[in-house]
Structure formats: C-alpha cells, structure tokens
Amino acid sequence: MWCSLTLLICQHVTRQKWMQVQLLASEEIIDLSLRMLLIIPFQLLLFSQLMILRALGNEWSVKYSQLNLCALKGSTVFMNGTYTQPTRLTVMNRFWLINPVQGKESTDLRNEPGYSDRVKYLGDEQKHFSLRLSDVKKTDEHMYCFRIITNKDKEKFLGFPGVTLTVTELRVETPEKVVEGNKTILVCSTTCSLSDAPAFIWYKNNHTIDTNKNNSNTLTLHPTKADDTGSYNCAVRGYEQLRSPARTLNVRYRPKNVSVSISPSGEIVEGSSVTLTCSSDANPPVENYTWFKGKASVGNEKTYNISKIRTEHSGEYKCKCSNEVGHQDSIGVTLTVADGQNKMLKAVIAVIIACLSSFSLVLTVVLLRKKKKYCWSEERTVKHDNVAAQSAANDAPQSNSHLANQDEVQYASIVHSRKAESSAVRATEQVLYASIQHQRDKVVKNHQEDDVQYATVHFPSSHK
Incomplete structure (x- = not known):
C-alpha cells in the first residue's frame, strides 16, 4: 500500500517537470524565430548591395575561357580571358606570368628565358586580354595567370587560379599481334584530350590513306590483308608537318603459294640423285615441313633428297608447310623414274x-x-x-703496112650440122665469144700485146 502511494506521487512530479521543459522549449523556439525574422531581411539587403557594387565595377574579377588546355607539341595555343576592375582604379599594365608564388615579384612572360620570341599579347577595349604561345614545347607545361597593375601600388590583381597547359605528342598504337583476316584497329593517341576537337589524317609508307572522309583518330582494317603490312603515321589536320613517329604494322599469315620443284628437271634415270624442294610465302616463316608420297609421310625437311633413285620411287609427291598461324599443302607433282637399260x-x-x-x-x-x-x-x-x-684455117699472110697500123682481128664461125630449122628458131640460138691469144710470126713496131681473135660458136637451141 505504501509502495503504491509512493509510485503515484513520483509519476505526478515527473509529469509536472516534463510540462515545464516543454514550455521552456517552446519559448526558446519562438525567440529564435523572432531573431531569424530580423536577420534575413538584413542579409537580403547586404546581398543586393554587393550585386549593385559588382554591376557598377567596384570589385575585381577575371574569367578564363578554359582552365585546362591540351596542346600538340609544335603547335600554337591561345589562352583567352576577360576582366573587370573597380572604377576608381586605372590599369597601368597587364601581362601574363607562369606559376605565381605568393610574396614573390611577378615577371612578365615576355621576359622569361625562351619565351620572348614565342609570346604575343592580344587585347581590345572590351577588356579582353589573350595570350598566343607558338611552337609549344614540353617545357611549357605551367599554370598561366593574368596580372593587372593599377595606378596604386597596393592595388594589384592576380587572376588565380589560371590556365593549366598540358603538352602532348601523337603516337600510333597497334595491337600486339595482327593476323590476316581479322579486324585491326589503329589508334592515334595523345596523353590528353586536344582542346580543339581536331580532325586526324592517316599515312601509310608516307602516303595519305583515303579513309572516306573519316577524320577519327582511329583507323580500322577489316578484314586485315597481308599487304596492309607497312609503316603508319598520323597527324592533326592543319598541322600535317607534326606527324607522329612511324609505327610498323606486321601482318601475320599462314603459308601460301606452296609449291614443289624437282632438280634435275626432265626425265629421271634410275640410279641418279634427285632433290625435291618445298617453297612458300609465310609470316612468320615456316616452322615445320612434311613430305608425302601419296598419303604416306616420307620427310620433314624443306628439301627431300633421294640418292640412287629406283623405279619404285616413282609417284606423286607433295609438301605441307606450317607456322604458328596455320598450314597449307602444295599441289602434287609426279616423279617418273625411267629404266636405265x-x-x-x-x-x-x-x-x-x-x-x-x-x-x-x-x-x-x-x-x-x-x-x-x-x-x-x-x-x-x-x-x-x-x-x-678455125683459127689455124683462117691464119693467112697480111700486108706489112696493114699490120703496122692495127692488130689483126679474126672471127671464126663454128656451126654444128643439124636438121634444118626455121629462121625463128635460129634467131634464138646462143652466140658465144671466145678470147683467143695468137702469137704472130712477125712483130709489128710499137705493138707489144698479143693479137685478140674472136670466134663465134653456135650451139643448137633447145627448141625443137
């Protein structure tokens, strides 16, 4: 009974305290709400005043078109920016600098070693100020910031953080192993994404590849052919002189054009020696050769030699060439051995x-x-x-006076007896002249040559 009464008293006291706590919390919440109602209008007023001051140009601001640039080695890059200034200040100088350090005096980029002949500033009255950097090098990878000097020494402004420049080169990437008939993709890669989304050009053995106006940084060979083997380069359009280093593509293929030659050629005589040679075109080179006579394997070298050949060696021979890509058989050749006897x-x-x-x-x-x-x-x-x-018959004495003036000329006609023929046939008879030397008994003065005599010889014509 006593315990029950005690429990009731404790519950009553606890309920009263809880009500007091709730009442205090409500009062605090109301007080906080009243304070917030007073602070929010003040903040809105302050924000609106700041926006007005900014619009009136009473504070500094710099905006870069890009904070990260990726440029091709050897190309020209532009860094663009705009700025605003307090109207109470006058800009006396503006320039670009690299890697600013707090507490260190800034140096104009044009005065930095290696930059003077490659840097040019571009600006206008609209407070645009740009940097053109030509012949970009790997050593140009820095942060580039914009610096403004005003008419008051303590009023200087630095646009930090600035533009971070990354310089890259082109590189052709190819698969480790390229097999004829498969799909091969070549990639013109860079260490960063070029900022201007350029078009790419592909070259094979220093000749431009027609990629059907595909300006992608990938070159697809499908299906890959054996004559796709060669040296490949890539370049960015507009910077064709800045090609990537050449990369050799080596296309592997199984043996092809397999043939067998026989030495010596021609008929093979029993007892002689014969050599059969297996030839092929393969990449990589043939690793295994297998010779067959009919269906039986008879050798495993590139050449198959038969010494003291016999008639039973006659038959059809062929070779099989194999490499790591595949294999190919030759066309069979017939070897005929003739009997020696x-x-x-x-x-x-x-x-x-x-x-x-x-x-x-x-x-x-x-x-x-x-x-x-x-x-x-x-x-x-x-x-x-x-x-x-005839000459003896006609040789008669002549007067000395006549012999003294001219040589003696005699003609002899010799006619063989024959049957009478017509005058037409006689007209066609052949006439021959013979030169006859006759020694005179008397020598004529001032004439030292032998006499010349002519004889006419008539032969019967063939006409009947």
Whole structure:
C-alpha cells in the first residue's frame, strides 16, 4: 500500500517537470524565430548591395575561357580571358606570368628565358586580354595567370587560379599481334584530350590513306590483308608537318603459294640423285615441313633428297608447310623414274641415226661436186678444139703496112650440122665469144700485146 502511494506521487512530479521543459522549449523556439525574422531581411539587403557594387565595377574579377588546355607539341595555343576592375582604379599594365608564388615579384612572360620570341599579347577595349604561345614545347607545361597593375601600388590583381597547359605528342598504337583476316584497329593517341576537337589524317609508307572522309583518330582494317603490312603515321589536320613517329604494322599469315620443284628437271634415270624442294610465302616463316608420297609421310625437311633413285620411287609427291598461324599443302607433282637399260638403248639408237644421217649428207655433197666437175671439163675441151681449128684455117699472110697500123682481128664461125630449122628458131640460138691469144710470126713496131681473135660458136637451141 505504501509502495503504491509512493509510485503515484513520483509519476505526478515527473509529469509536472516534463510540462515545464516543454514550455521552456517552446519559448526558446519562438525567440529564435523572432531573431531569424530580423536577420534575413538584413542579409537580403547586404546581398543586393554587393550585386549593385559588382554591376557598377567596384570589385575585381577575371574569367578564363578554359582552365585546362591540351596542346600538340609544335603547335600554337591561345589562352583567352576577360576582366573587370573597380572604377576608381586605372590599369597601368597587364601581362601574363607562369606559376605565381605568393610574396614573390611577378615577371612578365615576355621576359622569361625562351619565351620572348614565342609570346604575343592580344587585347581590345572590351577588356579582353589573350595570350598566343607558338611552337609549344614540353617545357611549357605551367599554370598561366593574368596580372593587372593599377595606378596604386597596393592595388594589384592576380587572376588565380589560371590556365593549366598540358603538352602532348601523337603516337600510333597497334595491337600486339595482327593476323590476316581479322579486324585491326589503329589508334592515334595523345596523353590528353586536344582542346580543339581536331580532325586526324592517316599515312601509310608516307602516303595519305583515303579513309572516306573519316577524320577519327582511329583507323580500322577489316578484314586485315597481308599487304596492309607497312609503316603508319598520323597527324592533326592543319598541322600535317607534326606527324607522329612511324609505327610498323606486321601482318601475320599462314603459308601460301606452296609449291614443289624437282632438280634435275626432265626425265629421271634410275640410279641418279634427285632433290625435291618445298617453297612458300609465310609470316612468320615456316616452322615445320612434311613430305608425302601419296598419303604416306616420307620427310620433314624443306628439301627431300633421294640418292640412287629406283623405279619404285616413282609417284606423286607433295609438301605441307606450317607456322604458328596455320598450314597449307602444295599441289602434287609426279616423279617418273625411267629404266636405265632402256635409256642406254635409246641413246645408242639415236647416235647411230645421227651418224648415218651425217654420212649420207657427206656422200651426196661429194657426188654432186664430181658430177659438176666432169661436165665443166668436157665442155671446155669441145670449145677449145673447135676454136683452135678455125683459127689455124683462117691464119693467112697480111700486108706489112696493114699490120703496122692495127692488130689483126679474126672471127671464126663454128656451126654444128643439124636438121634444118626455121629462121625463128635460129634467131634464138646462143652466140658465144671466145678470147683467143695468137702469137704472130712477125712483130709489128710499137705493138707489144698479143693479137685478140674472136670466134663465134653456135650451139643448137633447145627448141625443137
């Protein structure tokens, strides 16, 4: 009973304290709300005043078009900025500087070593001020800030942070292994994203590749061919002279154009030696060779040698070439081995036939020459006898006075008896003149040459 009464008293006291706490909290919340109502209008008034001052140009501001630039090594880059100033100040000087350090006097970029002939400032009355930096180098990677000097020494302004410049070069990236028939992608890469979204040009062996006006920094070869092997470069349009270093693309392919050659060529005689050679075009070079006679494997070298060949070696041979990409078989070639005895017999017969032919030719030439010589000798004998007889008959004494003035000329007509013929046939008879030297008994003064006599010899015509 006592415990129950105590519990009731405790609950009543706790309830009263809780009500007091709630009442105090409500009063604090009301007080805080009243204070906020007084502060918010003041803040709005202050903000509006700041906006008005800024609009009237009573504070400094600098705005860069880009805070991060990526430029190609050797190219020209522009850094653009605009600024505002308090109207109470007059700008006496403005310039660009690199890597500003607090407490250190700023140096005009034009006075920095290595920059004087590559820097040019561009500006206008609208408070635009730009920097043009030509022939960009890797050593130009700095932060570039805008500095303004006014008519008051303590009123200087630095546009910090400034423009961060990153310089990159072009590089051609290719897959580690390129296989004929697959898809190959070449990439013209940089260490940063070029700021002007440039168009790219591709070159193979120093010749421009027609990519169907695709100005991407990738070059796709699909399907890749063996003749795609070569040296590749890329460049940015407008800076064609700034090409990337050449990168060689090596296209691998399985053996092709596999062929077999036989040495010596021609008919193979039993007992001789023969060499079969396997040739192909492959990249990488052929690693394994396999020779087949029919379906049986007979060798595993590039050449297959057969010494003291026999007739059972006759048959069809082919070779198989393999490399890490694939393999290819040659077309079969037939090897025919001739019997040695038959070959010797054929050779003997050929020699005999050649000897007989030579002997017959020599004999024919000799007979023709003898016949020709006999006919010529007989003809000369007949002519000589007839002319001599006629010359003796007509040789009569002449007066000395006539012989002294001219040589004696005699003509002899020799006519063979024959049947009477028509005058037309006689007209066609051949007339021959023979020169006859006749020694005179008497010497004519002032005449030292032998007399010349002519004899006319008539031969019967062939007309009947």
